[in-house]
Amino acid sequence: MAxxxxxxxxxxxxxxxxxxxxLLASGCALAxxxxxxGRQQITSAAPAGLGxxxxxxxxxxxxxxxxxxxxxxxxFGACASLWPPVTTQGRxxxxxxxxxxxxITIGRSDGPPQIVYAGHPLYxxxxxxxxxxxxxxxxxxxxxxxxxxxxxxxIQATGSAHGGF
Numbered sequence: 001m002a003x004x005x006x007x008x009x010x011x012x013x014x015x016x017x018x019x020x021x022x023l024l025a026s027g028c029a030l031a032x033x034x035x036x037x038g039r040q041q042i043t044s045a046a047p048a049g050l051g052x053x054x055x056x057x058x059x060x061x062x063x064x065x066x067x068x069x070x071x072x073x074x075x076f077g078a079c080a081s082l083w084p085p086v087t088t089q090g091r092x093x094x095x096x097x098x099x100x101x102x103x104i105t106i107g108r109s110d111g112p113p114q115i116v117y118a119g120h121p122l123y124x125x126x127x128x129x130x131x132x133x134x135x136x137x138x139x140x141x142x143x144x145x146x147x148x149x150x151x152x153x154x155i156q157a158t159g160s161a162h163g164g165f
Contacts, residue, residue, distance in 0.1 A: 042103060042122075064155065073106065075123065
């Protein structure tokens, strides 16, 4: 008895569903990887109302999480989805006032090594959509506040996404 061809060859509808799932998964991976494009350069800029703070080489503001102990990230899962870690493939470089001697990397169980500046693991904020955005400044999420970080490795205490502290 010959095998039923409908059981062996998936229907066009099933092929479309599989292709859509693959494209969706690829898009999610690309969106995440676009924030860590290989070897990272840390520099500085002055987003409106903040003064000089650390940014990446695309002008995206970098943040610290006040709950992190020195040289250790506590942001994983849902936290890392909203506050993606600043990661690198290779030793990060410094420019524009960022100090190379203040940078190290730490391992992460969920991806490439994360950049740490003056003991503070660095993060992006998903709400920042372009260079110079600092919408994450002063927000309290996941149990503690988030702040931009100065080139001296300190919390940037001015400015807030909420108009003040």
